[in-house]
Amino acid sequence: MNINDLVRGILNGDKRSIARAISIVENSDDEQRKNIIDKIYDYGNSKIIGITGPPGVGKSTIIGNIAPMLSKSGKISILAVDPASPFSGGSILGNRIRMQENLSKYDIYMRSTSNRLYEGGLSEYSWDIIKILEASGSDFIIVETVGSGQSDIDIMNVADLTCVILAPGLGDEIQAVKSGMMEIGDVFIMNKMDREDAYISIKDIMESLQISNKPNTPVIGLNSLTLDNYESFIDFILKWNGKNTERRNIRKIRQIIIERIFTTYSVYIESVDKNKLLGKNPYDIADDIMRNLDGLKNKYLEK
Amino acid sequence: MNINDLVRGILNGDKRSIARAISIVENSDDEQRKNIIDKIYDYGNSKIIGITGPPGVGKSTIIGNIAPMLSKSGKISILAVDPASPFSGGSILGNRIRMQENLSKYDIYMRSTSNRLYEGGLSEYSWDIIKILEASGSDFIIVETVGSGQSDIDIMNVADLTCVILAPGLGDEIQAVKSGMMEIGDVFIMNKMDREDAYISIKDIMESLQISNKPNTPVIGLNSLTLDNYESFIDFILKWNGKNTERRNIRKIRQIIIERIFTTYSVYIESVDKNKLLGKNPYDIADDIMRNLDGLKNKYLEK
Numbered sequence: 249m250n251i252n253d254l255v256r257g258i259l260n261g262d263k264r265s266i267a268r269a270i271s272i273v274e275n276s277d278d279e280q281r282k283n284i285i286d287k288i289y290d291y292g293n294s295k296i297i298g299i300t301g302p303p304g305v306g307k308s309t310i311i312g313n314i315a316p317m318l319s320k321s322g323k324i325s326i327l328a329v330d331p332a333s334p335f336s337g338g339s340i341l342g343n344r345i346r347m348q349e350n351l352s353k354y355d356i357y358m359r360s361t362s363n364r365l366y367e368g369g370l371s372e373y374s375w376d377i378i379k380i381l382e383a384s385g386s387d388f389i390i391v392e393t394v395g396s397g398q399s400d401i402d403i404m405n406v407a408d409l410t411c412v413i414l415a416p417g418l419g420d421e422i423q424a425v426k427s428g429m430m431e432i433g434d435v436f437i438m439n440k441m442d443r444e445d446a447y448i449s450i451k452d453i454m455e456s457l458q459i460s461n462k463p464n465t466p467v468i469g470l471n472s473l474t475l476d477n478y479e480s481f482i483d484f485i486l487k488w489n490g491k492n493t494e495r496r497n498i499r500k501i502r503q504i505i506i507e508r509i510f511t512t513y514s515v516y517i518e519s520v521d522k523n524k525l526l527g528k529n530p531y532d533i534a535d536d537i538m539r540n541l542d543g544l545k546n547k548y549l550e551k
Numbered sequence: 552m553n554i555n556d557l558v559r560g561i562l563n564g565d566k567r568s569i570a571r572a573i574s575i576v577e578n579s580d581d582e583q584r585k586n587i588i589d590k591i592y593d594y595g596n597s598k599i600i601g602i603t604g605p606p607g608v609g610k611s612t613i614i615g616n617i618a619p620m621l622s623k624s625g626k627i628s629i630l631a632v633d634p635a636s637p638f639s640g641g642s643i644l645g646n647r648i649r650m651q652e653n654l655s656k657y658d659i660y661m662r663s664t665s666n667r668l669y670e671g672g673l674s675e676y677s678w679d680i681i682k683i684l685e686a687s688g689s690d691f692i693i694v695e696t697v698g699s700g701q702s703d704i705d706i707m708n709v710a711d712l713t714c715v716i717l718a719p720g721l722g723d724e725i726q727a728v729k730s731g732m733m734e735i736g737d738v739f740i741m742n743k744m745d746r747e748d749a750y751i752s753i754k755d756i757m758e759s760l761q762i763s764n765k766p767n768t769p770v771i772g773l774n775s776l777t778l779d780n781y782e783s784f785i786d787f788i789l790k791w792n793g794k795n796t797e798r799r800n801i802r803k804i805r806q807i808i809i810e811r812i813f814t815t816y817s818v819y820i821e822s823v824d825k826n827k828l829l830g831k832n833p834y835d836i837a838d839d840i841m842r843n844l845d846g847l848k849n850k851y852l853e854k
Contacts, residue, residue: 282834289832375833497833504837506809529592530678530800531585534807 255287261323261385263357270359273376278507281376292382294325296492297485298407300393300432305415306439309472311390312347317482319354322387326351326358327377329393357381372507374406375500388485404432405499409488415440416449430460435484441471558590564626564688566660573662576679581810584679595685597628599795600788601710603696603735608718609742612775614693615650620785622657625690629654629661630680632696660684675810677709678803691788707735708802712791718743719752733763738787744774 254272257265273281299307315324348358361377374391381389393403404410412433417440436457438450450467457465468481552560552571560568576584602610618627629650651661664680677694684692696706707713715736720743739760741753753770760768771784 285834286832497836500833501836501840504834505840508837508841529589530803531588531807533800533804534811537804537808538811 251283251287255284258288258380258384259291266357266380266384267359269380270361270377273373273380274361278504281373285376285379288379288383292379292385294378294382294386294389295485295488296378296389296391296406296408296496298391298393298403298410299413300403300410301413301437302418305413305418306472307392307413308347310413310437310439310470311392312350313472313475313478314482314485315351315356315390316354317478318388318485319356321486323385324354324356324388324390325381325384325386326356326390326392327374327381328358328360329362329374329391357384357386372503375496375503378406378496401432402499405495406492408490408492409485410434411437413437413439414449414453416443416445430456430462433465434488434490435481436465436467437481438467438469439472441469441476442473554586554590558587561591561683561687562594569660569683569687570662572683573664573680576676576683577664581807584676588679588682591682591686595682595688597681597685597689597692598788598791599681599692599694599709599711599799601694601696601706601713602716603706603713604716604740605721608716608721609775610695610716611650613716613740613742613773614695615653616775616778616781617785617788618654618659618693619657620781621691621788622659624789626688627657627659627691627693628684628687628689629659629693629695630677630684631661631663632665632677632694660687660689675806678799678806681709681799704735705802708798709795711793711795712788713737714740716740716742717752717756719746719748733759733765736768737791737793738784739768739770740784741770741772742775744772744779745776 254265254269258269269284272284299311301307311326315326318324351358359377359381361374378389378391391403391407410432412429412435414436415438436453438446438453440446446469450469453467457463457467466484468477468484470477470481552568557568557572557575561572572587575587602614604610614629618629621627654661662680662684664677681692681694694706694710713735715732715738717739718741739756741749741756743749749772753772756770760766760770769787771780771787773780773784
């Protein structure tokens with residue numbers, strides 16, 4: 249398949265083309281990624297919905313429930329971001345397989361991507377994958393993060409609407425959530441409203457939002473067994489108009505630059521005498537490299 | 552306190568000076584960090600012991616037990632790295648407070664540091680903090696990561712000896728651990744040997760090491776209730792001679808460069824017309840910036 253056929257396939261929403269393009273983006277070099285993105289950049293207009301929250305609160309269940317409901321209002325794609333740390337991989341995968349089976353009757357494209365070791369947060373290429381899903385005609389792109397580590401906070405730089413999912417009975421964890429997660433959520437969802445302690449937990453979150461100077465942030469309770477109150481959440485999503493394109497693009501520019509500079513920087517590091525490296529203070533070596541940025545640039549442009 | 556007094560304090564192992572220097576490293580600019588590191592870089596020779604593993608396996612308990620034992624052979628410092636994601640913060644903190652109370656009777660310095668949002672893995676300044684602890688005369692520096700996210704893998708780039716802690720009954724998680732963590736451990740510790748399924752879990756890990764082409768990696772079972780077999784672990788640590796200085800320094804150089812380039816890059820991004828930014832493909836803007844690296848360098852050197 250040549251690149252024009254591939255792009256045509258993406259723009260027509262052909263799932264094989266989408267999958268192929270995402271694989272290229274994940275596994276090829278910068279030049280090939282740029283090639284695809286250049287051709288699709290101007291297409292599409294998706295609402296990007298970030299779903300985050302601690303493990304075990306029911307994120308996958310909620311996505312499995314809202315995706316079919318939202319599909320009445322437009323085309324849905326789902327991107328699930330797996331953690332770089334393998335410690336929490338197993339159970340998540342199981343949930344996602346169940347979700348995928350659930351969604352197979354709707355015309356919903358679902359994809360997983362791993363976040364990488366170094367650059368933190370979401371997958372280095374989540375921006376590109378989202379762009380492909382957008383160009384393929386998605387009206388809503390749901391991005392799920394794993395609820396452990398940096399992707400949970402990075403999601404606010406990517407999504408147009410960030411939903412923090414919580415559940416009663418998180419114990420100690422709720423304190424931690426309160427200290428850091430209040431600022432990233434555009435809406436807070438309390439799942440498992442069938443539980444006795446659910447209303448106290450909602451009250452708790454509302455108080456924390458008050459303290460965090462976000463008293464008007466909505467808190468929505470959901471019962472995922474009965475689907476009680478799901479229509480409020482769907483309604484909120486449909487009415488949400490915030491766009492985050494600028495922040496999303498700045499984040500991506502940063503990632504591209506890091507990658508390019510380190511492609512050339514790695515060449516430099518390789519060429520440094522290892523004995524010199526061991527004896528010398530890293531701050532001094534970094535100074536040397538900064539002084540030689542011209543050389544680095546030329547090496548990059550030669551490529 | 553001026554910088555020479557501060558450095559003298561560090562070299563004398565004065566805890567107030569150490570704490571002060573770490574705060575400066577965490578909160579000041581690159582120039583001040585470099586200033587301190589320049590003056591202490593040549594001092595000290597510590598064995599850096601990384602302790603990582605999934606939540607709940609007993610990492611803090613093990614550290615609380617081995618630190619006093621190791622202190623018979625030299626001076627101990629402990630650095631606990633907290634996650635950037637606040638989801639898992641609460642319970643960890645509690646464990647650490649208990650550990651700290653436990654260790655207060657020994658002359659052990661303990662410090663927590665948060666890992667930052669962006670650059671992934673361990674705290675951006677863990678290298679500097681380790682350097683300060685090293686210069687203060689520590690024979691052993693124990694670095695604990697939280698067992699969720701990227702710091703668990705990054706620890707192998709920092710520690711001289713990486714210990715992966717596991718426990719029976721991790722269920723699904725053990726599969727994930729096996730798929731990714733086998734390669735980072737220099738030694739695998741099976742805690743909670745009082746449990747019935749402990750021996751099966753040890754056998755399981757040994758088989759995985761065989762498959763991962765690391766059949767000679769030691770697996771040590773510990774019973775943290777009775778302290779059974781702790782002497783084997785201590786013995787292993789004392790005999791370990793591997794040094795990781797080169798990898799640790801290369802990692803740090805990389806972080807310094809990222810930080811410096813982005814200090815100047817941020818100035819550039821600020822100066823870009825936001826409307827232009829929104830309309831343009833991030834790959835093209837990154838190209839522009841790469842072409843202007845000279846300008847960036849000059850801006851940096853002017854500072």
